[in-house]
Amino acid sequence: QLQLQESGPGLVKPSETLSLTCTVSGGSISNTNYYWGWIRQPPGKGLEWIGSIFYSGSTYYNPSLKSRLTISVDTSNNQFSLKLTSVTAADTAVYYCARHVEAFDSWGQGTLVTVSS
Amino acid sequence: DIVMTQSPDSLAVSLGERATINCKSSQSVLYSSNNKNYLAWYQQKPGQPPKLLIYGASTRESGVPDRFSGSGSGTDFTLTISSLQAEDVALYYCQQYHNTPQTFGQGTKLEIK
Numbered sequence: 161q162l163q164l165q166e167s168g169p170g171l172v173k174p175s176e177t178l179s180l181t182c183t184v185s186g187g188s189i190s191n192t193n194y195y196w197g198w199i200r201q202p203p204g205k206g207l208e209w210i211g212s213i214f215y216s217g218s219t220y221y222n223p224s225l226k227s228r229l230t231i232s233v234d235t236s237n238n239q240f241s242l243k244l245t246s247v248t249a250a251d252t253a254v255y256y257c258a259r260h261v262e263a264f265d266s267w268g269q270g271t272l273v274t275v276s277s
Numbered sequence: 278d279i280v281m282t283q284s285p286d287s288l289a290v291s292l293g294e295r296a297t298i299n300c301k302s303s304q305s306v307l308y309s310s311n312n313k314n315y316l317a318w319y320q321q322k323p324g325q326p327p328k329l330l331i332y333g334a335s336t337r338e339s340g341v342p343d344r345f346s347g348s349g350s351g352t353d354f355t356l357t358i359s360s361l362q363a364e365d366v367a368l369y370y371c372q373q374y375h376n377t378p379q380t381f382g383q384g385t386k387l388e389i390k
Binding site: 206207208209220222223224256258260262263264265267268269270 | 315317319325326327328329332333338370372374377378379380381382383384
């Protein structure tokens with residue numbers, strides 16, 4: 161059974177870079193049927209798609225975050241990663257990684273990242 | 278961006294009764310070349326990630342009880358729970374994946390009356 165697990169610091173200072181990794185188990189990130197994405201949810205609020213990546217490294221990003229965002233893939237370790245620069249309190253959220261063909265059919269449990277000094 | 282608007286924001290339904298949640302997109306999410314609606318529904322319980330219920334507007338994800346159904350096309354969609362169970366108390370979100378950025382509705386909170 162496919163499992164996704166987010167990992168990374170739970171606290172990031174304003175203006176610094178938020179870095180998270182999603183480790184995929186029970187399936188290959190190199191499966192040509194799927195994209196791998198990041199979605200976030202500020203506390204008590206709705207869902208925002210951040211961006212997605214294909215195993216080849218092809219990416220597409222939410223334009224609202226594009227200038228600060230890098231998503232990369234490491235097929236040898238079955239992982240993909242998120243880097244978001246120049247963070248502010250508005251970036252405080254639960255960050256989820258997920259698999260999608262069209263809709264997001266498999267999700268990680270999420271990790272809370274708080275931006276605070 | 279395509280704006281997804283759900284109604285109502287919250288809903289209280291008696292056990293065993295029907296629950297209906299609506300989702301309207303600011304532009305069509307029907308892909309004309311394959312006649313598919315790029316619209317999904319998710320269920321989220323507290324402290325859990327969203328769970329995919331419906332994709333393609335009306336296709337139930339594997340393992341989802343058949344009391345959940347989706348309908349609609351173009352810009353207007355509906356999620357129906359035919360007979361509400363206690364475990365259906367949750368937040369429900371619609372999502373379009375027709376355009377980048379993919380966007381979600383604001384959510385509908387479903388409670389027991």
